[in-house]
Amino acid sequence: MTDAATRPVDDWWRSAVVYQVYPRSFADANGDGVGDVDGIRARLPYLADLGVDAIWISPWYPSPLLDGGYDVSDYRDINPDFVTLADADALIEEAHALGIRVLIDLVPNHCSWEHPWFKAALEAGKGSPERARFWFRDGEDGQPPTNWPAAFGGGAWQQIDDGQWYLHLFDISQPDWNWDHPDVIAEFDAILRFWFDRGVDGFRIDVADSMAKDPTLPDVPLKDGQPTREKYVGNPFYDQPGVHTIHQRWRAIADEYADTPQGPRVFVAEAWLSPAERLAQYVRADELHSAFNFDVLRCSWDAKELREVIDHTTENLWAVGAPATWVLSNHDTIRHRSRYGRDQRDALEGAGVVPTNLELGLRRARAAALLELALPGGAYIYQGDELGLPEVEDLPEESLDDPTWERSGHTVRGRDGARVPIPWGGAEPPYEFGPSDLQPWLPQPDNWAALTAEAEAGDPDSHLNLYKAALRIRREHPGLGEGRLAWDEDAPAGVLSFTRDPGFRCVVNLSEHPADLPPHANILLASEPLAGDKVPVDAAVWLQL
Known part of the structure; x- marks a missing residue:
């Protein structure tokens, strides 16, 4: 496998840091309480200053918004709440001028019942x-x-x-496409070309493992008396062999653009598949370019478990020539600051009822950020994670918007807690989310004044400035981005320590005691102040060797 130093610039996606924008909750330019495309445009300098390589914009299409925009009624336009297609064109152009590439969501498993x-x-x-x-x-x-x-x-x-x-594998309002039908195949070919021709650099493929179905429609087994949604091998609606034919067709379309001045168009798959051998099938040379690694997101804050996941991921993806793509949070999951602040058995569940230590969660989130950004391959940052935002687990029931709330009979609160609008400045809601005092579509907590982008920009020790420093070093250091790692086998129990050539070492202390700092030339960055020659518990440090 070619190493990072000899890869062409056109392979930018193999080591890119991509920032996820959930448009309803990012920035509101027109003052209606809902984020929009012009709000994203206004905050592009912030993203450039942060140091990301690209943005991924969650669905911005016309939609009844019964599932946050993942119920698409027109794949070739912009939701009027987000303004116009001309504004989207301007966003793409302005992002490119700042050196930021633009990926958008493709939702191919289902559409809206309004389509x-x-x-x-x-x-x-x-x-x-x-x-x-x-x-x-x-x-x-x-x-x-x-x-x-x-x-x-x-x-x-x-x-x-x-x-x-x-x-409808998802909400009642989201009928599944029949991907055995030639009209559906041709329609999505045209949708890809429509956006590629407008300058979009790629797509994140929503539920990329679900489009193909077993046409014999067999029942699924029961688990605890209920039909299972587990993605077992042979599941009739997940990870069916036919899905790879679809991806190969799309890859051929993307490759048509490889020789354009803009360079190649790319895909990243959302496919919650384990073990990594199954995920690797989606990123073979003639299929999608990359796939989110969700095993790390689901992993406990445990050195042994994390190392096993990292090894298993990298070995299987490298075997097919693909880079790893790391992610800690997104719009569908509990923010990792909250996840790391609770008992690992309840890390992904229990919103609002499981005790959470947010100070511990923030400390671990800072260390996790340095771990993620030091690993080989690409990385994704969900909006607000660079500010250390926690999950909002006490949203009033009347404000809940996620279809899970209704479909579960008001027993599962859903994903709204990760989708609360971003605080940009000021001392109280709406924290300059928009140009007026109109409260945003989801209420923000009253105690977020210290977590605004404005407040954190002025604090050299803030979570935001940790991310800025890490992304600057990552861009400049020849040992970071794509490549390989070598574990330091002399590291004490509970400590993850690895080196990357040339001259970089990352140490993450997940043990119960301070760990000795290994030999080094100088300290590049630390998630917490070091105690002399010790790495504190739940802290990470980057070293120049």
């Missing part, structure tokens, strides 16, 4: 060509065609007035 093709399918009736683009089936004795469960609760089939059922 014209689905509305036509409902009107056309049984056996029509319009219905063939989706999964319409007859049930039996009033029961749905299969026992498949939906991601947000309940079953995955919805019955309509003429007795047929349509498949």
